[in-house]
Amino acid sequence: MTIIVTGGAGFIGSNFIFHMLKKYRDYRIICLDKLTYAGNLSTLKDVMDNPHFRFVKADICDRNAVEKLFEEEKPNIVVNFAAESHVDRSIETPEIFLQTNIIGTAVLMDTCRKYGIQRYHQVSTDEVYGDLPLDRPDLFFTETTPLHTSSPYSSSKAGADLLVLAYYRTYGLPVTISRCSNNYGPYHFPEKLIPLMIANALNDKPLPVYGEGINVRDWLYVEDHCKAIDLIIHNGNVGEVYNVGGHNEMRNIDIVKLICKELGKSESLITFVKDRKGHDMRYAIDPTKIHQELGWLPETKFQDGIKKTIRWYLENRQWWEEIVSGEYRNYYEKMYGNR
Ligand code: NAD
């Protein structure tokens, strides 16, 4: 079995590669990644010498490069993680999100059609459903909830999802889609809430909470997401969407306070800053379908997962310190300087 994993030098894609290489010793895993600001080759250093692994630097929008790789590797499965993934960046510069997230998805699927494929899996997000009101805790996103996006990021992901379903209906391409809630864990880029707060707290820097910090996200440990995708590509039904989430809703402010507590830092570091434009209030996944059809259940409780994650950031300072001391500093100044 040969699997192309696009975006495998990023947060979730790298964790997926580690999971697959460990579990399926005879699979060949090829990572195709453009190495944007979010992709880190150092993340993959432990698997670079693995004879079952190959890394290829390429853009999923580059049709020639993608076709060349398919020609060489004849993959059975493609799992597409490659994306521009940060909502705040999408508010600043939407175009690259449309390019990578929509056009890139089309190029990958065209190539799958040309060379034939057992499965094309699209890694999507619960953000395609928009948000839920805070005063209706009885409501959850199901796979039939209408797409109703808020940000350029989520709109580009929804556009890609629609295209994936269109390739299934029009061309019969064997596709599946997973829509997961917020992930956390090792190798999470420190521009996202949890790693940013851990890194800032460790450096005794202000902890910038948007608005009042009452927005709710449904957090899932990254390994549980990887296991869900593993199940879907092997046992999921073609043409289907699967929601992935662990019923773990938390307010941002409570996460930040928990990180302060775990690190022994004062809550006085918390700084309320200007809210994100169009800020989604609450995400909450109903994972009944993937549980009933594929037997998936999250295994890591948030209390354990957050401790493991904090320990990882403490033990792997070099990984994130290189990021926060490089080009990322300009981003941070631009986004948070006048907030
Ligand atoms: P990430 O930003 O950490 O990594 C994205 C990776 O894609 C990077 O390695 C980057 O170099 C690569 N990439 C970007 N543009 C590319 C291009 N044009 N060609 C090839 N590679 C390119 O993202 P992540 O958090 O790991 O998210 C992975 C996927 O999962 C995304 O599709 C995202 O929408 C989805 N998702 C993320 C979350 C989350 O909480 N992080 C939740 C649900 C779904």
Ligand code: TYD
């Ligand atoms: P983020 O990690 O960017 O994920 P997403 O917006 O895709 O859910 O943000 C998670 C939540 O944390 C979101 O409600 C915005 C908020 N947030 C802050 O309050 N401060 C920050 O510096 C960041 C990056 C996010």
